[in-house]
Amino acid sequence: MAELLPCRWESSLDRGGLSRRDRSAGSYDAYLPDPLVGRAFTLDGATAADVADAEIALARLDRDATALSDTEVLSRLLLRAEAVASSRIEGLEIGARRLLRAEAAASLDGSSTDVTAVEVLANIDAMALGVRAVSRGQEITAEVLTDVHRRLMMGTNLASHGGRYRNQQNWIGGSSYNPRSATYVPPPPRYVEELMADLIAFANTDDLPAVAQAAIAHAQFETIHPFVDGNGRAGRVLIHLVLRRRGLSERVIAPVSLVLATATRSYIDGLNGFRHLGSSDTAAAVEGANAWIGRFAAACARSVADAAVFESRTAALLAAWRDRVAPLRSDSAAALLLPHLVGAPIITAATAAALVERSFPAANTAIDRLVDAGILRQLTVGRRNRAFEAPEVFEAFGALERCLANPDRVTNSPQRPVPRG
DSSP, X not given: OBEEEEEEEOOOOOOTTOOHHHHOOEEEEEEEOOOSTTOOOXXXXXXXXXXXXXXXXXXXXXXXXXXXXXXXXXXXXXXXXXXXXXXXXXXXXXXXXXXXXXXXXXXXXXXXXXXXXXXXXXXHHHHHHHHHHOOTTOXXXXXXXHHHHXXXXXXXXXXXXXXXXXXXXXXXXXXXXXXXXXXXXXXXXXXXXXHHHHHHHHHTOOSSOHHHHHHHHHHHHHHHOOSSSOHHHHHHHHHHHHHXXXXXXXXXXXXXXXXXXXXXXXXXXXXXXXXXXXXXXXXXXXXXXXXXXXXXXXXXXXXXXXXXXXXXXXXXXXXXXXXXXXXXXXXXXXXXXXXXHHHOOEEOHHHHHHHHTOOHHHHHHHHHHHHHTTSOEEEEETTTXXXXXXXXXXXXXXHHHXXXXXXXXXXXXOSSOOOOX
């Protein structure tokens, strides 16, 4: 049975500037969840319908996302959007243009001075790593999850904790110095390895619909909070590992975190509702699980709908670009570069040459032509390097974010701000 464990905090802090409350020892309660393997989950009628709708939508997006000439472009772009949104839930707010400029600077100068961008870029790498690590029918392993976390922590001041389950107590909310006033305290570290083994075993079962399984696995991961930091982002990678393993998102990643990021309070409330006390078959436990699964399924369906709209907008943009630079030979470097700009809206001559597999001079000529057509615009990244951006891609992505920031699809100001730059 899920329970609260009475624990004692012994403080070693004797630091000036801290309040007595922050420095003091005292008692607190840590939450110990039920294991998942063997637990019966009963979906009520409404939740089961929401899950079925979400699975149909995810499968359709994965199968039919063909409006762009290169489906991989859409997949990469949505993967980036998902990773950025996942970071935003953790408070790492950054706009797509700023992120890509930092990425270009890092590729040219070897590093970026934008600390926030470095963390978000690590999230993109971790999301991509997770997506590649598991395909339909393959097992999700502890090694996959720890590799994802290691990649997340690279370049941060917590890099030494990357890829290792925590050996200390962590908590959410309250004081930074002790868990006594925390809003949630995960299980003590001695329970983490066993709970994670159970979670991974559950993630490799096929008893539940895939969307329900992904919702439960994510909620349990956040409940365990197995790492010192980066749990939210690692837990949202787990969503896509489950969906890919079950065959729902083999080609295209649905930006579920973009939807969850529009209603952070609702997201947190859903996770809290999943954390029952007592037996898992009580009415309150069943209701909490159904409420969370239904909310998660709705987010999946919504993410698919908006991804489809975004795909059609970017396909229309690509067609407009081709008209703008016509006539254009289909095998020219400029024609080959156009579809890549949707997934890589900031380029250099070197990256353009690599994308179209043409010479550096040919890529330069293509860029000049696209600049003359108003498709690309020159900018400077890093210390002194020339790069070029496709501003209309950022406008399309901004429209997607504004749409997602308005759950009711109203046209007034978003319920949350769209990141600048």
